[in-house]
Amino acid sequence: MFISFEGIDFCGKSTQVELLKEYLIKQNKKVQLIREPGGTQISEKIRDILLDKKNNAMVMETEIFLFSASRAQLVREVIRPYLEAGYYVISDRFHDSSTAYQGYGRGLPLDAILKIHNLAIGNTIPDLTFIIDIPTNVALERKRNKSRSDLDRIELSNNNFYEKVRVGYLELATKENRFRVIDGTETIEKIHQKIIYEINSLEGMKFI
Ligand code: T5A
Numbered sequence: 234m235f236i237s238f239e240g241i242d243f244c245g246k247s248t249q250v251e252l253l254k255e256y257l258i259k260q261n262k263k264v265q266l267i268r269e270p271g272g273t274q275i276s277e278k279i280r281d282i283l284l285d286k287k288n289n290a291m292v293m294e295t296e297i298f299l300f301s302a303s304r305a306q307l308v309r310e311v312i313r314p315y316l317e318a319g320y321y322v323i324s325d326r327f328h329d330s331s332t333a334y335q336g337y338g339r340g341l342p343l344d345a346i347l348k349i350h351n352l353a354i355g356n357t358i359p360d361l362t363f364i365i366d367i368p369t370n371v372a373l374e375r376k377r378n379k380s381r382s383d384l385d386r387i388e389l390s391n392n393n394f395y396e397k398v399r400v401g402y403l404e405l406a407t408k409e410n411r412f413r414v415i416d417g418t419e420t421i422e423k424i425h426q427k428i429i430y431e432i433n434s435l436e437g438m439k440f441i
Contacts, residue, residue: 234321234322234360234361234432234435234436235312235316235321235322235324235357235358235359235360235361236253236321236322236323236324236359236360236361236362236363236432237323237324237326237327237329237359237361237362237363238250238323238324238325238326238362238363238365239326239327239329239330239333239362239363239364239365239402240364240365240366240367240402240417241367241369241372241395241398241399241402242372242376242387242388242395243367243371243372243375243376244365244366244367244372244417245365245367245417245421245424246325246326246363246365247268247325248421249363249365249421249424249425249428250266250323250325252421252425252428253323253425253428253429253432254266254323256425256429257321257323262321263318263319263320263321264320264321264323265311265315265320265321265322265323266323266324266325267307267311267312267322267323267324267325268324268325268326269300269303269304269307269324269325269326269327269330270283270284270299270300270303270304270326271303271307272303272307272311273306273307273310273311275303275306276303276304276306276307279299279300279302279303279306280303282299283296283299283300283303283386283387284385284386284387285385285386286384286385286386286389288386289386291386293335293339293340293341294341296335296339297331297335297341297346297349298349300330300331300335301331301349301350301352301353302353304327304328304331304353304354305352305353305354308353308354308355308357312324312357313357316357324359327354327359327362328350328353328354328358329362329364329402329405331346331349331350332346332347332350332401332405333398333401333402333405334387334398334401336401337397337398337400337401337402337404338390338394338395338397338398338401339394358411359411360411360435361411361413361431361432361435362411362412362413363413363415363428363431364402364403364405364406364412364413364414364415365415365417365424366399366402366403366414366415366416366417367417367418368399368418369392369395369396369399370392371417371418372395373392376388402414413428413431415427415428
């Protein structure tokens with residue numbers, strides 16, 4: 234099964250990805266975690282360019298191509314081989330991040346982004362995508378716990394940008410059945426239980 238986690242920065246995805254990994258391993262499942270951008274030697278180098286605060290002159294067209302280049306490499310070098318070997322592949326962000334951030338957030342045309350996705354990932358689309366949804370003011374509160382010098386280029390974006398990204402995610406969620414929107418303001422444990430429930434439900438359906 235291929236599972237991706239999405240949401241605005243500080244929504245709590247990475248926390249849930251780790252908890253899910255531990256849970257699946259306890260169930261004797263084979264699990265491969267990946268993060269985007271990154272996950273291969275080439276993709277990690279692209280990540281450094283994308284998140285480097287010194288690159289604040291980067292235009293949105295460059296941004297979408299770099300995220301997609303990183304993803305194209307990850308799909309072929311890691312995701313497809315692990316899925317073929319029967320692993321659960323859990324991705325901390327995937328192509329929906331580009332649609333939400335570069336499309337809805339920056340304003341790049343969604344039809345162009347769709348074409349880029351087709352080339353970068355083909356039919357390697359998650360079976361299940363969790364959108365951990367939090368209001369931007371909650372994100373802002375969590376962001377305040379992090380020192381400004383630790384924030385990356387995109388995390389330095391303003392609230393108006395995050396508002397558009399959030400709206401984008403919620404709109405995306407209405408378009409395909411693979412999405413599950415989870416209230417990210419609940420406790421970490423409650424969110425984890427909801428995620429496990431959704432995975433078990435989907436797995437149960439596969440056996441019917
Ligand atoms: N990006 C990425 C694009 O613009 N386009 C793309 O195509 C892609 C792939 C990636 C950046 O690039 C952008 C999006 C990002 O800005 P990153 O460093 O990988 O950068 O950052 P994130 O993906 O945002 O991941 P983070 O690990 O920084 O944040 P998470 O996963 O949102 O949150 P997490 O789990 O680290 O939690 C944040 C804080 O909240 C607390 C945690 O303890 C932590 O302190 N928390 C909770 N607090 C209260 N209640 C809960 N339920 C909580 N859950 C977690």
